[in-house]
Amino acid sequence: MKILIKNGRLVDPASGLDQVGDLAIAGGRISAMGSVSADFAPDRTIDATGLIVAPGLVDLAARLREPGHEHEGMLESELAAAAAGGVTSVICLPDTDPALDEPGLVEMLKLRARKLSRCRLFPLGALTRGLKGENLTEMAELQEAGCVGYSQAEHPIKDTQVLVRAMQYAATFGYTVWLRPQDPWLGKGVAASGPVATRLGLSGVPVTAETIAIHTIVELVRTTGARVHLCRLSSAAGVDLVRQAKAQGLPITADVSINSLMLTDLDIGFFNSSMRVTPPLRQGRDRDALQAGLADGTLDALVSDHNPVSADEKNLPFGEATPGATGLELLLSLALKWSGADQTDQPDAEKLRRALAVVTQGPVKVLGDALGSLSSSAGRLTPGGVADVVVFDPAARWPVQPDVLVSQGKHTPFAFQTSGFELAGRVRLTLVAGQVAHEAE
Numbered sequence: 001m002k003i004l005i006k007n008g009r010l011v012d013p014a015s016g017l018d019q020v021g022d023l024a025i026a027g028g029r030i031s032a033m034g035s036v037s038a039d040f041a042p043d044r045t046i047d048a049t050g051l052i053v054a055p056g057l058v059d060l061a062a063r064l065r066e067p068g069h070e071h072e073g074m075l076e077s078e079l080a081a082a083a084a085g086g087v088t089s090v091i092c093l094p095d096t097d098p099a100l101d102e103p104g105l106v107e108m109l110k111l112r113a114r115k116l117s118r119c120r121l122f123p124l125g126a127l128t129r130g131l132k133g134e135n136l137t138e139m140a141e142l143q144e145a146g147c148v149g150y151s152q153a154e155h156p157i158k159d160t161q162v163l164v165r166a167m168q169y170a171a172t173f174g175y176t177v178w179l180r181p182q183d184p185w186l187g188k189g190v191a192a193s194g195p196v197a198t199r200l201g202l203s204g205v206p207v208t209a210e211t212i213a214i215h216t217i218v219e220l221v222r223t224t225g226a227r228v229h230l231c232r233l234s235s236a237a238g239v240d241l242v243r244q245a246k247a248q249g250l251p252i253t254a255d256v257s258i259n260s261l262m263l264t265d266l267d268i269g270f271f272n273s274s275m276r277v278t279p280p281l282r283q284g285r286d287r288d289a290l291q292a293g294l295a296d297g298t299l300d301a302l303v304s305d306h307n308p309v310s311a312d313e314k315n316l317p318f319g320e321a322t323p324g325a326t327g328l329e330l331l332l333s334l335a336l337k338w339s340g341a342d343q344t345d346q347p348d349a350e351k352l353r354r355a356l357a358v359v360t361q362g363p364v365k366v367l368g369d370a371l372g373s374l375s376s377s378a379g380r381l382t383p384g385g386v387a388d389v390v391v392f393d394p395a396a397r398w399p400v401q402p403d404v405l406v407s408q409g410k411h412t413p414f415a416f417q418t419s420g421f422e423l424a425g426r427v428r429l430t431l432v433a434g435q436v437a438h439e440a441e
Contacts, residue, residue: 308409
């Protein structure tokens with residue numbers, strides 16, 4: 001199908017493009033931008049007057065709950081949620097059941113996603129078999145099956161010797177190791193250590209649970225030369241350590257979740273289990289440092305940390321509730337809120353560029369050559385590049401009503417009735433390889 005998007009505000013953070021113009025799509029690729037030849041004969045024309053036309057979002061952290069947890073989320077529902085949020089590429093974690101430690105499982109997942117045609121799916125393979133932290137997986141075989149990196153998800157490796165060998169192996173072949181920094185012994189609590197956790201009688205997770213792990217990882221990166229991505233940082237001290245590591249030229253990148261970026265432990269209120277997430281929400285100074293680190297480039301990307309949880313596992317006392325929240329449909333709006341691009345109906349160019357960069361250009365930089373042929377055009381609007389495009393209305397305001405979310409998971413810390421958040425930016429159209437993946441009614 002040939003598609004012509006007319007009169008939209010074309011914004012591409014990677015090139016600095018920000019202008020009103022047309023976008024022509026043919027054969028799954030962008031054939032022209034700005035001014036389109038009169039000879040172009042579209043099968044469909046879309047009027048984007050007053051709307052923003054941007055690269056499709058790239059989310060580095062989402063659990064799609066399949067295989068093994070279909071009662072919490074199906075591939076169909078979660079990829080549809082991604083498309084509804086303007087996300088055209090998603091990286092899924094390996095902590096499925098069974099874990100993604102065999103090429104056949106990875107190939108099956110990618111095949112299912114391709115047939116659904118909602119969103120590009122890039123799995124992370126398990127770093128160790130069964131995520132048990134004992135025996136390394138066959139990373140080369142998993143890479144051939146389509147994995148873009150290797151992770152332990154929320155299962156830290158307790159044996160440092162195993163981690164060293166994994167990083168040495170990854171460094172040999174140029175693979176990236178994705179690690180959420182958390183000490184396995186200090187990180188067993190349910191809330192961030194501090195006055196709130198003490199007052200509520202909740203077991204605490206100290207900042208040192210994150211910083212001790214980062215110190216270890218940084219030294220192993222220095223020793224092995226492995227490329228490491230630090231997932232979902234939560235503390236001011238952690239941001240400082242990443243800033244120092246980058247200043248030393250170490251091959252380290254990092255991201256932060258929408259939860260840690262926008263909320264604090266005070267939002268737990270009276271044991272609101274929707275605020276039970278991993279890593280736990282920390283104090284205001286940590287949130288402020290995370291926001292500053294994302295702004296200055298210390299943190300490379302903003303992620304949804306999408307993790308749908310069933311009502312039975314969430315509607316429990318705070319300490320017993322399963323951590324997790326739905327986030328794919330909120331990623332764009334919360335990026336706009338963080339940058340201040342939600343303050344007017346037509347956002348300031350710099351604020352809009354900053355918001356879109358951390359969910360397009362930044363994630364693609366983290367993925368690098370793991371994207372293969374897509375690495376030169378994913379997260380960008382460029383002639384000849386893939387037509388992964390989101391069209392959204394920056395003036396639309398919407399309260400988050402869990403029951404109308406597309407995701408099978410209905411629990412979110414940003415539900416209007418508890419947070420009072422009214423978000424800006426509604427996705428009107430999402431294209432993946434030039435095909436309509438989502439269109440708002």
